[in-house]
Amino acid sequence: MKRRDFVGGLAAAAGLAACAQEENDCQDTGATSAETFEWSCVTSWPPKFPGLGMAPENLATRIEAASGGRLKIRVYGGGELVPALEVFDAVSRGTVEMGHGASYYHKGKVDAAQFFTAIPFGMTNMELNGWLYYGGGLELYRELYEPFNLVPLPTGNTGVQMGGWFNREINSIDDLKGLKMRIPGLGGEVLRRAGGTPVTLPGAEIFTALQTGAIDATEWVGPYNDASFGLHKAARYYYYPGWQEPGPGLETIINTTAWESLPPDLQEIVNVTAQAITTDMAAEYTHGNAMSLTQLEADPNVEIRPFPDEVLRLLRSITKEVVDELMAADPASAKIGKAYFEFLEKASANSRLSELAFLRARDL
């Protein structure tokens, strides 16, 4: 897991003593330990997948550069070392030092973790960061993962996603009835209660399922990732907004023993790089979505449409039921959900006068 570069054995005893003295001097005056670390980072993403998969790659590259090569991290795609959805267990057990994924994949093991990725009709990217870094969210996140021997670091955000690709028009609430849609997590449960049939499918199977009619619809991410998957060749209607994932935060998880083995400067390099990746990944999506959307808008086989207001209102009211049940069933979800919604209430009042009012004014 780590190795220590000792002073070469050729030096004379007098030399060694002087070296030891020098090393102390170096540390006292600001030099860093020569100790080096080689870590593995398993992820839930296809290797170098745009956005999601580039985040851990960029994290590793920049940590290595910022540490002068003292912390080298090798990144593995989902399934290369451990299956995509077993990142949490692998890092918790210490099989590897680090992982990158989404906290809502740990549903079932640690239900309350969903609040740190996305809640339907919940926080946007900027609101989630406000809560995590200044509203006490990160402390709750750390507390939640501590029993699993894990240190969580928020690392990346996709921004508001799209509602998804549909081969049936959604003109009213009735059109949700019997809709077979690939949509995981809380959003899937909301669709089920609205009369649809949520389906869970790994990314690699979505295109074929949509094209053959095995499913009527799918959500995935947004224009940048959806276009690279070719989903516009398998469905006609592209609905917005992504009510189910308004600004999903991604996470780095680090095994606590590995984390504690790092000297303080390397810990801060990891911390600060993870926070930089949050800016970087949102920038990659903002750029990539803008470019891909331009192409999709020009495609005569694609119709980009808003969900009807009555559909959004229904989904929103069902979301409240689903989240209330989650909080009633699980004490950690109750505690974290309470903090989440208290912050969201204040933050959404602010977003109404800032982001929302400005974006509306720009379109007048």
Added chain:
Amino acid sequence: MKRRDFVGGLAAAAGLAACAQEENDCQDTGATSAETFEWSCVTSWPPKFPGLGMAPENLATRIEAASGGRLKIRVYGGGELVPALEVFDAVSRGTVEMGHGASYYHKGKVDAAQFFTAIPFGMTNMELNGWLYYGGGLELYRELYEPFNLVPLPTGNTGVQMGGWFNREINSIDDLKGLKMRIPGLGGEVLRRAGGTPVTLPGAEIFTALQTGAIDATEWVGPYNDASFGLHKAARYYYYPGWQEPGPGLETIINTTAWESLPPDLQEIVNVTAQAITTDMAAEYTHGNAMSLTQLEADPNVEIRPFPDEVLRLLRSITKEVVDELMAADPASAKIGKAYFEFLEKASANSRLSELAFLRARDL
């Protein structure tokens, strides 16, 4: 500007030789140079001013921690070492190594720099980051500052600001006529053409000017900073949105000679920390604005109001005139403005389906 920590003179010659060998070993195996740097960072902000002034403080603290003390940066408030608006010149000349401020303060010296802070009705925080990091904006920024011996690093963003505090109601276009308002930069020029009288005042004089009626209105930042200035005690009407500053980006500027004196690992630590501060500062504002807005909403002496649509439409069309003139008068502004608006057109189409559509749906 920097100092080198040499091996203590007490060591015997044999010891020195062994030490030199050890230092080479350290470098080969990933350890970093023991060379240390002590820099000064001048800023345009009151010391530790919430948000704006905390960004360079946090930058310095985290760089020192991530570098194991090898790069120490002392931060000065505006006027402590050089005047608040002379940061650009001081760093350009090499009087100090580093500065933190806003690029639109350099209007007159380098007009095109305004595109990297904010343009009225222009890019939001997320859009600006998309353009800077993935759309070629940062390359243009570096190219623009190169003749001034400066390296720019985007560092922080306030998010969408507020329209400002008014002691006159704005119910129609006519209410802008004769309005004496503290509003600098391009926004001020837009107000002037709409019939108002823009005034430039340093932050410290705003409260008294507003309270005594020397001005009718002022914009400043948003709830977080405005409430700490007590502006709600000097005016009744708080208008939104901040059409004049939809997501101002802040900057770190580094003297090129100082930058080049850093070893690559310290350069990357500075780079990555600046990008982390962009997440951090937006989070501080999102949290701080949400908390302060809750207090302002409860204040019976404050009325929070939207600008009428006809006022926003007029200001937007005048903005286009003003920006077109800036681009016609200055080749650098023409080049950078063209890239800015090409990206904005695509990015705003995407924001319409994502941020705007989602925030609207959450309020249905």
